[in-house]
Amino acid sequence: MDISFLEERGVLVTSLSGRIDAVTSSELEKSLVAKIDGGAIKILIDLQEVEYVSSAGLRVFLLVAKRLNALKGKVYFCSLQKMIEDVFKVSGFYSLFSIFKDRTEALSKF
Amino acid sequence: MIVRGAKEFPSQKDYLREMIGFISGFAQDCGFLSEDVKKLELASEEAIVNVISYAYKDSLKGNIQIDCAFEDNRMLRVDIIDTGLPFNPLEASEPDLTDSIEDRAIGGLGIFFIKNFIDEVAYYRKDDRNILSLFLKKANGV
Numbered sequence: 001m002d003i004s005f006l007e008e009r010g011v012l013v014t015s016l017s018g019r020i021d022a023v024t025s026s027e028l029e030k031s032l033v034a035k036i037d038g039g040a041i042k043i044l045i046d047l048q049e050v051e052y053v054s055s056a057g058l059r060v061f062l063l064v065a066k067r068l069n070a071l072k073g074k075v076y077f078c079s080l081q082k083m084i085e086d087v088f089k090v091s092g093f094y095s096l097f098s099i100f101k102d103r104t105e106a107l108s109k110f
Numbered sequence: 111m112i113v114r115g116a117k118e119f120p121s122q123k124d125y126l127r128e129m130i131g132f133i134s135g136f137a138q139d140c141g142f143l144s145e146d147v148k149k150l151e152l153a154s155e156e157a158i159v160n161v162i163s164y165a166y167k168d169s170l171k172g173n174i175q176i177d178c179a180f181e182d183n184r185m186l187r188v189d190i191i192d193t194g195l196p197f198n199p200l201e202a203s204e205p206d207l208t209d210s211i212e213d214r215a216i217g218g219l220g221i222f223f224i225k226n227f228i229d230e231v232a233y234y235r236k237d238d239r240n241i242l243s244l245f246l247k248k249a250n251g252v
Binding site: 021022023051052054055056058059062063065066069082083086087090091092095096097 | 214
């Protein structure tokens with residue numbers, strides 16, 4: 001898994017790639033929590049390059065959403081591949097979160 | 111005809127990728143579509159993580175044996191076998207699927223994924239071993 005951050009229109013765009021699983025999820029959690037502690041309250045997680053997410057990854061997304069909710073912030077997701085979309089749907093995360101087709105659409109909704 | 115493959119790994123998260131790779135490699139060799147291989151990887155990860163965390167309590171020394179069998183070019187069976195504490199993941203309660211971010215509980219999705227992403231799952235306790243069998247049908251059977 002690779003993580004890269006980019007600030008765009010006041011939103012912290014987080015691009016992830018590879019596999020978000022029980023091996024990599026703790027690194028993702030640390031990076032995102034550090035950003036929130038550093039003041040980021042609008043976060044877009046771009047999943048375009050992510051090929052695999054397990055429950056360990058969803059756990060991090062939910063934790064981030066809970067943190068940001070408490071701070072009156074927002075986390076959006078965009079560009080889900082088929083497998084990721086299935087995982088979001090089965091877990092109920094699809095209706096729990098705001099999910100957009102691509103980055104441009106997501107950024108226009110903040 | 112049955113094609114088989116088996117391998118044993120230490121029960122540690124450091125070996126998770128190797129274990130998943132062994133299972134997905136077997137499924138690929140059997141001609142499963144990559145979309146189905148991913149579902150099997152997901153179910154396998156959730157099952158193996160449970161074994162490490164609960165059957166071996168993240169600390170007990172032990173191995174995880176993985177037996178793969180593919181029968182009549184149709185049904186793939188993956189047995190995940192450990193000698194840890196008795197643990198039947200199928201008895202776990204259903205996860206909280208509430209629609210509110212504040213109220214939604216973290217966790218409990220692993221078993222739910224196992225049940226939802228593959229065709230069948232079964233648990234046995236035999237000779238002091240936990241055996242979890244995952245079944246996946248080949249959609250593109252030749």
